[in-house]
Amino acid sequence: MSVIVLGSLNTDLCYQLKALPRPGETLHALSFKVLNGGKGANQALAAKRAGADTAMIGCVGRDDYGQSHIDAMGLEALSTQHIQRSVQPTGSAVIYIEQSGENTIILNAGANEETSAAQLQAYPIKADDSLVCQMEINQAETIKALNYAKNTGARTILNLAPIPDEFTDGLFNTVDYLIVNELEAHAVCQYMLAQEKKTTPDATISAQEQAQIIATNLQLNCIITCGDKGAIACTPDEEIYAAPALPISTKDIIDTTGAGDSFTGVFAAALDRGDQLEEALNFAAIAGSLACLKLGAQSSYPTDKEIRQHLKSAAQ
Ligand code: RIB
Secondary structure, three states, X not given: OOEEEEOOXXXXXXXXXXXXOOOOOOOOOOEEEEEEEOHHHHHHHHHHHOOOOEEEEEEEEOOHHHHHHHHHHHHOOOEEEEEEEEOOOOEEEEEEEOOOOOEEEEEEOHXXXXXXXXXXXXXXXXXXXXXXXXXXXXXXXXXXXXXXXXXXXXXXXXXXXXXXXXXXXXXXXXXXXXXXXXHHHHHHHHHHHHHOOOOOOOOOOOHHHHHHHHHHHHOOEEEEEOHHHOEEEEOOXXXXXXXXXXXOOHHHOOOOOOHHHHHHHHHHHHHHOOOOHHHHHHXXXXXXXXXXXXXXXXXXXXXXXXXXXXXXXXXX
């Protein structure tokens, strides 16, 4: 049983700001940090800290940033032997973090553009493994990787972030678990309706209704993360589960960057060790909340023990 993450590795240039700059405005940052990030790398780290045997597959540049990713993952005993070095620079992200904790991100894919399904095919993936993908590498390669993993009998998990400009046909065909936030869920519903040439869905439909529409139409498990309201899951035969977020006061939220990645990595780790959907959802919802309490993505991810302590206190 292993969690295999095929995806992006970025260097995050994180600026804490009082507010976002307006066009033409120059602002002084409150703080600046260079941190390892990228949705793929973040999810791999989150899964590993939650206790899963985890491998990261992707591409970084032959630069210091790329080496920093490999070194940091090695320190956490995460398998990095399938990370390739590219002539392109390591992917990067400029992240503006407002005082509310909300963020704005500008990405440069760099070496992530070269990540391919062939890298996964060189990995000895087994039927009891889980493959986790996101949308920061080439979409066609992601589809190939999901199909390949499914053919081996492995569990497939797709976090549909960031929302692509277009959905390639077949993207959802071999996905077992689709993880989206509310905006991403809306985009999937619009895509499905456009396919059937109907009008776009009412923007006011609830997350639960969205999860039901997606799960039944695409015949997969749909998980929608709803920020401070927790998360909802719907199975293809319409079983519904809900998990609360931790009750965190807004003044304690430092940075929401990578909270969805914390959720996804921990969810994958929980399923991989045999948790049922409801248990995995509860576990992941706590991990997503805890990731908002510190600056940065990977730097804020909890261990298995920390998640369990919070689950226990929430149950008391
Ligand atoms: O989800 C957060 C991540 O998105 C950041 O680490 C950044 O690299 C972007 O990929």
